[in-house]
Amino acid sequence: MHLSIDAMSGDRGPAVVVDAVRDALGADRSLAVTLVGDEPALRSHLKPTDQLGTQLRIQHASEVVTMHDAPAEALRRKKDSSMRVAVNLVGGGDASACISAGNTGALMATAKFVLKTRPDIDRPAIVAEIPARQNRVFMLDLGANTDCSVDMLHQFARLGAEVSSAIAGVARPRIALLNIGEEQGKGNDVIRDAAARFEDDSAVNYVGFVEGNRLFDDVADVIVTDGFSGNVALKTMEGTAALVADFLRDAFNRSTGSRLRGLIARPVLRRLKARVDPRHYNGAVFAGLNGVVVKSHGGADAVAFRHAIDTAVLECRAGMAAALSQQTDRE
Amino acid sequence: MHLSIDAMSGDRGPAVVVDAVRDALGADRSLAVTLVGDEPALRSHLKPTDQLGTQLRIQHASEVVTMHDAPAEALRRKKDSSMRVAVNLVGGGDASACISAGNTGALMATAKFVLKTRPDIDRPAIVAEIPARQNRVFMLDLGANTDCSVDMLHQFARLGAEVSSAIAGVARPRIALLNIGEEQGKGNDVIRDAAARFEDDSAVNYVGFVEGNRLFDDVADVIVTDGFSGNVALKTMEGTAALVADFLRDAFNRSTGSRLRGLIARPVLRRLKARVDPRHYNGAVFAGLNGVVVKSHGGADAVAFRHAIDTAVLECRAGMAAALSQQTDRE
Numbered sequence: 309m310h311l312s313i314d315a316m317s318g319d320r321g322p323a324v325v326v327d328a329v330r331d332a333l334g335a336d337r338s339l340a341v342t343l344v345g346d347e348p349a350l351r352s353h354l355k356p357t358d359q360l361g362t363q364l365r366i367q368h369a370s371e372v373v374t375m376h377d378a379p380a381e382a383l384r385r386k387k388d389s390s391m392r393v394a395v396n397l398v399g400g401g402d403a404s405a406c407i408s409a410g411n412t413g414a415l416m417a418t419a420k421f422v423l424k425t426r427p428d429i430d431r432p433a434i435v436a437e438i439p440a441r442q443n444r445v446f447m448l449d450l451g452a453n454t455d456c457s458v459d460m461l462h463q464f465a466r467l468g469a470e471v472s473s474a475i476a477g478v479a480r481p482r483i484a485l486l487n488i489g490e491e492q493g494k495g496n497d498v499i500r501d502a503a504a505r506f507e508d509d510s511a512v513n514y515v516g517f518v519e520g521n522r523l524f525d526d527v528a529d530v531i532v533t534d535g536f537s538g539n540v541a542l543k544t545m546e547g548t549a550a551l552v553a554d555f556l557r558d559a560f561n562r563s564t565g566s567r568l569r570g571l572i573a574r575p576v577l578r579r580l581k582a583r584v585d586p587r588h589y590n591g592a593v594f595a596g597l598n599g600v601v602v603k604s605h606g607g608a609d610a611v612a613f614r615h616a617i618d619t620a621v622l623e624c625r626a627g628m629a630a631a632l633s634q635q636t637d638r639e
Numbered sequence: 640m641h642l643s644i645d646a647m648s649g650d651r652g653p654a655v656v657v658d659a660v661r662d663a664l665g666a667d668r669s670l671a672v673t674l675v676g677d678e679p680a681l682r683s684h685l686k687p688t689d690q691l692g693t694q695l696r697i698q699h700a701s702e703v704v705t706m707h708d709a710p711a712e713a714l715r716r717k718k719d720s721s722m723r724v725a726v727n728l729v730g731g732g733d734a735s736a737c738i739s740a741g742n743t744g745a746l747m748a749t750a751k752f753v754l755k756t757r758p759d760i761d762r763p764a765i766v767a768e769i770p771a772r773q774n775r776v777f778m779l780d781l782g783a784n785t786d787c788s789v790d791m792l793h794q795f796a797r798l799g800a801e802v803s804s805a806i807a808g809v810a811r812p813r814i815a816l817l818n819i820g821e822e823q824g825k826g827n828d829v830i831r832d833a834a835a836r837f838e839d840d841s842a843v844n845y846v847g848f849v850e851g852n853r854l855f856d857d858v859a860d861v862i863v864t865d866g867f868s869g870n871v872a873l874k875t876m877e878g879t880a881a882l883v884a885d886f887l888r889d890a891f892n893r894s895t896g897s898r899l900r901g902l903i904a905r906p907v908l909r910r911l912k913a914r915v916d917p918r919h920y921n922g923a924v925f926a927g928l929n930g931v932v933v934k935s936h937g938g939a940d941a942v943a944f945r946h947a948i949d950t951a952v953l954e955c956r957a958g959m960a961a962a963l964s965q966q967t968d969r970e
């Protein structure tokens with residue numbers, strides 16, 4: 309298993325990427341990584357114990373895509389960017405997957421251009437795990453496609469099921485459609501038509517509509533929606549969790565007495581913090597491409613980036629298993 | 640100020656409504672309320688100190704709209720429902736506003752049929768306050784209109800500003816459009832065109848796009864969006880807050896030690912709970928009608944219902960002030 313990693317595009321620079329890679333390589337000796345980026349900079353972040361060789365390589369790239377680059381511009385003008393070179397390594401078959409913490413639009417445009425969209429898919433989608441009470445829940449599309457047809461939503465159902473199986477090991481993922489009510493007539497034409505299509509397709513384990521307040525309740529393993537609503541839901545989750553955390557901090561900081569109570573409650577609050585830690589959900593999959601591309605959050609630290617690496621590894625393993633079973637079927 | 644209140648349609652029945660009304664009438668002697676519903680049932684909830692007279696009346700209605708009634712059916716077949724009679728009292732000019740905790744779709748259909756939509760508005764919208772760090776934030780549409788034109792979003796901006804001024808007293812409310820990025824080109828055609836329209840209209844104090852994670856950050860007083868995204872955002876907030884609360888409870892219940900820490904932290908956690916208490920946000924305004932209609936949450940208790948009453952009173956006061964100033968302008 310060989311990953312190509314864009315080490316330059318994250319907000320925190322290559323240091324966190326190198327740390328996460330060191331950690332991942334130490335944990336899995338069968339893993340190999342090519343760090344892509346400015347070679348002198350990357351070398352300066354290596355420790356004496358980090359030996360370049362079969363497990364760890366550096367591929368020089370002279371440019372970096374910034375958050376301000378328009379996707380089309382990044383694609384056309386920065387052909388030697390760390391992002392582009394990392395994706396090229398997957399396109400050329402040298403790497404099984406690539407990871408980047410860079411500009412989402414530029415990464416999607418680059419991935420589509422280099423790897424091409426799968427023949428059975430109209431438009432790739434962004435899939436990520438959201439926190440939940442019991443099960444592991446994946447949602448798509450999270451922002452790649454603002455307007456979606458019934459065909460696209462149908463394809464998203466299949467892509468989401470693939471990711472749920474690959475990453476969470478769910479054999480027959482339950483699929484729900486995000487809607488503004490659970491009753492049959494709710495929503496707009498596209499959603500109602502998509503529901504009918506899901507019901508007719510025995511390959512889709514469709515369980516019905518789900519509303520925003522029940523996303524976390526073990527009603528489905530995959531939530532399908534258009535990229536606008538999905539992005540709104542994902543970011544509203546982030547904002548609400550941060551708001552409640554701030555209110556909690558305010559409540560404990562209100563007086564000397566409440567600060568003391570906070571000191572006593574601290575071990576418990578740390579456990580809560582660990583459970584809602586967004587770093588454990590880092591790593592969105594660009595699904596529907598001929599190749600595995602994982603997008604890390606721009607602000608990821610080493611722990612978060614490590615999670616994105618693990619996501620890429622699981623996606624690759626599932627892809628290899630699928631390819632093997634297809635080959636076996638043919639033989 | 641005279642309110643007509645549908646006392647029958649909430650999940651908890653008339654008892655909570657009668658309690659909330661008693662509380663509101665005690666606090667404001669200039670307020671009058673007509674309770675609408677089954678007269679014997681309503682009388683059975685009155686206390687000996689609740690005197691029927693000028694401040695408190697009962698208007699009998701023989702039917703109740705249920706959560707399962709389709710809006711059109713409720714409108715056509717239940718002409719003597721507590722909901723319909725309560726709205727009729729506003730339509731006939733006997734009451735200044737009505738409040739119902741019933742079926743949202745039926746209430747909107749009834750309100751539109753009886754009160755009619757304002758001549759300057761295409762479609763009424765549902766507006767409610769969302770929790771925020773500093774300022775008071777109102778969002779619309781929360782589910783009345785799944786697909787919205789640029790004209791409708793433009794009207795929502797005006798309606799939202801009216802509600803913000805009426806309820807939070809903001810003189811020139813800042814208006815933002817919910818989007819999946821803050822940069823100019825983000826979103827779909829309708830949103831980009833709406834942004835251009837808002838910028839051109841000096842009556843709209845437009846401040847730009849806002850993403851789901853910044854709704855609570857004092858960037859705007861009014862968030863404008865279509866009813867699909869608005870409903871998704873609102874319910875995702877509810878679900879996320881409940882999820883974090885559950886995780887917090889789990890963390891404190893994990894062991895005897897953490898339960899002890901929880902006992903010590905309890906006064907602080909109560910303060911947090913009070914701050915995110917959804918009862919303080921109860922009462923959505925149906926904006927854009929010729930008359931004030933406030934929708935309470937179906938499961939509202941007396942505290943929550945009281946908040947819906949206060950919302951109706953503030954809306955009425957603002958309406959009266961506006962009518963007075965128009966009259967003064969004319970004289």
